[in-house]
Amino acid sequence: MGEKILMKGSEAIAEAAVRAGCKLFFGYPITPQNEVPEYMSKRLFEVGGQFVQAESEVAASNMCYGAAAVGHRVMTSSSSPGVTLKQEGLSYCAGSELPVVVVNVMRGGPGLGGIQPAQSDYFQATRPGHGDFRYIVIAPATIQEAVDLMMDAFDLADRYRNPVMVLADGLIGQMMEPVVFREDPPKEYDKSWACTGCAGREKNIVNSLYLDPKDLEDHNFHLFRKYDEVEKNEIRVEEYLMEDAEVALAAYGTTARICKTAIGLLRAQGFKVGLVRPITLWPFPYRTFRKVADRVRFVLDVEMSMGQMIQDVRLGVVERCPVHFYGRVGGMVPAPVEIVQQVQRLLAE
Amino acid sequence: MDANDTAVFTYPRSLSRTPTHYCPGCLHGVAHRLVAEAIDALGVREKTVGICPVGCSVLAYKYFDCDMIEASHGRAPAVATGVKRARPDLVCFTYQGDGDLASIGMAEIIHAANRNEPITVIFYNNAIYGMTGGQMAPTTLVGMKTSTSPTGRDPIDRGAGYPIRMVELLNTLEGPVYLARQSLLSSADIFRARRVVQRAFSLQSKGFTFVEFVGTCPTNWGMAPVEAREWAQKRMIEVFPIGVFRDREAEAAKASAAKEA
Ligand SMILES: Cc1ncc(C[n+]2csc(CCOP(=O)(O)OP(=O)(O)O)c2C)c(N)n1
Ligand code: SF4
Numbered sequence: 192m193g194e195k196i197l198m199k200g201s202e203a204i205a206e207a208a209v210r211a212g213c214k215l216f217f218g219y220p221i222t223p224q225n226e227v228p229e230y231m232s233k234r235l236f237e238v239g240g241q242f243v244q245a246e247s248e249v250a251a252s253n254m255c256y257g258a259a260a261v262g263h264r265v266m267t268s269s270s271s272p273g274v275t276l277k278q279e280g281l282s283y284c285a286g287s288e289l290p291v292v293v294v295n296v297m298r299g300g301p302g303l304g305g306i307q308p309a310q311s312d313y314f315q316a317t318r319p320g321h322g323d324f325r326y327i328v329i330a331p332a333t334i335q336e337a338v339d340l341m342m343d344a345f346d347l348a349d350r351y352r353n354p355v356m357v358l359a360d361g362l363i364g365q366m367m368e369p370v371v372f373r374e375d376p377p378k379e380y381d382k383s384w385a386c387t388g389c390a391g392r393e394k395n396i397v398n399s400l401y402l403d404p405k406d407l408e409d410h411n412f413h414l415f416r417k418y419d420e421v422e423k424n425e426i427r428v429e430e431y432l433m434e435d436a437e438v439a440l441a442a443y444g445t446t447a448r449i450c451k452t453a454i455g456l457l458r459a460q461g462f463k464v465g466l467v468r469p470i471t472l473w474p475f476p477y478r479t480f481r482k483v484a485d486r487v488r489f490v491l492d493v494e495m496s497m498g499q500m501i502q503d504v505r506l507g508v509v510e511r512c513p514v515h516f517y518g519r520v521g522g523m524v525p526a527p528v529e530i531v532q533q534v535q536r537l538l539a540e
Numbered sequence: 541m542d543a544n545d546t547a548v549f550t551y552p553r554s555l556s557r558t559p560t561h562y563c564p565g566c567l568h569g570v571a572h573r574l575v576a577e578a579i580d581a582l583g584v585r586e587k588t589v590g591i592c593p594v595g596c597s598v599l600a601y602k603y604f605d606c607d608m609i610e611a612s613h614g615r616a617p618a619v620a621t622g623v624k625r626a627r628p629d630l631v632c633f634t635y636q637g638d639g640d641l642a643s644i645g646m647a648e649i650i651h652a653a654n655r656n657e658p659i660t661v662i663f664y665n666n667a668i669y670g671m672t673g674g675q676m677a678p679t680t681l682v683g684m685k686t687s688t689s690p691t692g693r694d695p696i697d698r699g700a701g702y703p704i705r706m707v708e709l710l711n712t713l714e715g716p717v718y719l720a721r722q723s724l725l726s727s728a729d730i731f732r733a734r735r736v737v738q739r740a741f742s743l744q745s746k747g748f749t750f751v752e753f754v755g756t757c758p759t760n761w762g763m764a765p766v767e768a769r770e771w772a773q774k775r776m777i778e779v780f781p782i783g784v785f786r787d788r789e790a791e792a793a794k795a796s797a798a799k800e801a
Contacts (some may be wrong), residue, residue: 215626241625245618246651253615253648257622260609261589261630265622283612386607386623388587388630396601398610 193372200334201226201364204294204357205234207341208266212377213292214240215265217254219247219273222306223361224296227268248273252280252293259289260397262385264345264377268294270361271312272303278320281354285324285414286399288384290348292341293326294357296364299521307522308361310444313499316358317473323411325418326356327425328472330443334368340470342373349380351421358472360495362445362524421474428476429468430483432458436465438534439483441492441504441514443469446525450493453530464534472500480507489513489537493530496520552576554585556605565765567724567755568597571664574734575633576604578741588631589623591616593645595637596670596757614645617652620659631744633660639669642678642704649706656715656747660740663706663750666757667776674760678704681779686760703779707752711785717747719786723754723777725769736784743789754780 198206205227208216216231228244235242245251251267258265269277274295284291295316299309316328327347331337337359344355386395401407429447432454433439440450447468457464467483467490469476484490489512492501498516505514517533519525551557554576562568579585585606592600594613601608611619616634623632641649641663652659668686669675675688681703683692693700707721718740722733733753740749754776758768 215622217622217625243621243625243655246647250615250618250621250648250651253612253618254622254625256611256615257591257609257619258626259622260619261623261626263626265626279612280615280618287610386589386609387627388589389605389607390586394605395607396610397608398601400598400610 193374195369195371197367197369198334199226200337200359200366200368201296202230203334203338203370204268204341204359205230207338207372208292208345209234209238210372211264211342211345213264213266213345214238215258215263216240216242216267217245217251217258217265218267218269219245219251221270221273223298223308223364224268224270224294226364227294248276249279252277253283255291256280256284256287256289259284259291260287260386262382262387264290264349266292266294268296270296270298271300271309274312274315278315281326282320282322282324283399284354285326286322287397288352289397290352291354292344292348292357293354294359297358297360305522306361308445308495308524309520309522310360310446310495311497311499311520312358313472313494313496316356317475317503324414325421325473326354327351327421328356328358329427329470330358330472331363332444332447332468334363334366335370337363338370338372346378347425349378351417353417358444360445425471426474426476427470428479429470430479431466431468433465433467433483435463436486437463437488438465438538439487439490440464440466440530441480441490441500442466442494443472443500446493446495449525449527450530453527453534456527456531457534462534462538469500475503475507477503477507480504481509481511484508484511487512489515491515491517491533491537493525494518495524552580554579554588554605556603558602560603561599562596563759565756565758565768566596567753568664570724570730571662571753571755572600572603574730574737575635575662577734578738579606579631581738582741584631587629588633591619591623591632591634593634593636593640594671595640597635597637597664598671600635614640614643615648616640617645617648617657617659617661621652621655621657624658628658631741633662633741635662636664637670638663638665638667638677638679642706650710650713653710653748653750654713654715656717658744658747659749660744661748661750662737663752664755665706665752665780666755667703668757668760670757670760674757676700679780681775705780707750707785710750715748716750716786717788718743718749720750720784721752721754721780721782723772723782725754725756725773739787746789752780754782
């Protein structure tokens with residue numbers, strides 16, 4: 192393990208990517224994630240890499256497609272409206288089975304929305320662009336976790352040849368915390384499929400077009416066998432103080448952190464409250480929620496959105512217990528005391 | 541006769557033997573052959589990556605016998621940027637139609653040119669959307685009837701705009717190294733086009749190189765192949781004049797020769 196360094200979230204995320212062997216960044220400026228491209232525009236040239244400020248997010252995601260097609264680790268980052276534009280290139284990456292890592296530092300919407308933290312891109316992360324496909328979606332709650340997950344993201348992308356989205360919010364991006372970078376060298380993956388020039392072999396084709404319906408169906412079946420594997424192997428979830436909990440909060444990312452503070456306050460008053468924190472939003476830890484649902488009086492889902500993850504929470508709970516919702520939006524961040532009051536009110540009902 | 545002349549009668553190594561799906565008289569096939577010949581002439585097949593567009597040439601990945609990437613509509617220059625930034629040692633070309641390059645992909649082509657990305661762009665201009673069945677293209681001539689300009693492209697009363705001249709547009713930028721337009725309408729034109737494509741590929745390591753072909757779409761123009769070529773000769777060339785608009789290397793050579801003289 193390396194030494195502890197105090198870093199801003201966005202820069203720590205960028206540095207983690209570099210240490211994971213990512214030498215290529217293509218992006219377009221948007222608040223609140225500008226520190227990522229700014230950091231990369233300096234750092235990547237120091238390690239013999241390349242940085243391009245693309246003409247748009249559409250172009251950036253397609254540059255990632257090209258770099259991934261020749262077998263290189265590549266990333267982009269953006270925030271909500273920009274991620275909408277990236278959906279094009281990322282759907283082609285999924286269809287062509289290309290590994291790429293995309294960081295989404297979410298801000299409020301719809302439309303231009305605002306520039307303050309939000310979690311209203313859960314849908315566009317877990318129900319992405321056109322076609323039947325998935326991103327692997329991971330949601331850090333601390334900067335250390337962002338660093339660790341960022342390094343894992345490149346491995347997941349390479350192992351499953353699929354886009355991985357690191358879903359963060361403005362708070363994670365802007366906070367400063369001490370972090371430690373893992374020092375294990377980047378793992379090697381078979382990339383014999385890449386378009387590196389056909390010397391000594393048949394030509395390779397990177398493509399998502401299947402004009403024959405049967406072929407396209409087979410391709411979709413193939414992708415979903417892969418997604419089954421991801422669901423089997425990669426679900427990550429934290430259960431916090433759930434052993435004796437009578438109430439479960441459900442939250443991810445920054446909101447989960449706030450929930451932990453609220454749980455401290457509630458427990459001090461004698462309320463047995465715990466938290467289920469999905470770390471992978473896809474694959475989603477449905478089973479954990481099913482298990483928890485049999486033991487608690489209710490689940491309170493807390494988000495910085497009008498209620499998006501709650502759909503998956505309900506799918507997990509399957510009416511074994513009530514699922515309630517508390518959300519703040521537009522860049523308003525729920526205070527621990529608001530969550531405390533919600534739990535107290537629901538318990539009194 | 542030089543070696544290039546005899547090459548016409550053999551099958552370029554960089555073309556697959558797969559029969560193409562192009563309509564009779566379509567010049568996409570001719571354009572493919574010229575690209576393949578240029579790759580052969582430079583001996584770079586084994587380090588070439590081609591990017592195909594969305595359009596009638598969407599299946600070009602089957603026709604070229606080198607590594608191929610299928611891009612989304614209009615984004616080939618961005619994909620090529622990703623390829624070359626990762627692997628500057630590779631040779632990379634895009635092959636794009638006019639809807640792909642001059643409409644949906646306008647931002648990508650302008651900016652790739654402006655960054656002087658070391659790629660070769662082959663632009664097939666047939667003044668129409670072939671693949672989707674003959675809709676108006678950004679290069680459709682004023683007055684030309686298409687399925688979405690049924691009374692003829694009308695820039696005044698219907699606000700349908702004017703044909704965009706891509707080479708001239710790119711020629712306003714500092715970046716590009718080589719910009720040329722050539723037609724494929726006669727054997728003599730094809731002969732000249734071969735030289736232009738080879739020149740573009742040979743200059744790729746210096747920066748952005750771009751060749752526009754004036755081609756045809758007999759099917760969606762509703763014409764026989766010969767008639768289509770004659771029509772293009774008569775109508776398209778006056779809007780899309782032939783020529784090498786920029787050759788930075790030749791200009792530099794001329795300038796240094798003048799200095800020595
Ligand atoms: C994002 C997107 N929009 C629209 C289409 C439909 N589309 C396919 S090809 C094409 C136009 C192709 O015309 P052109 O580039 O001129 O090539 P040609 O077929 O004439 O060779 C369009 C609009 C698409 N595939 N993707
Ligand atoms: S539709 Fe037009 S451009 Fe397409 S293959 Fe046929 S002739 Fe060629």
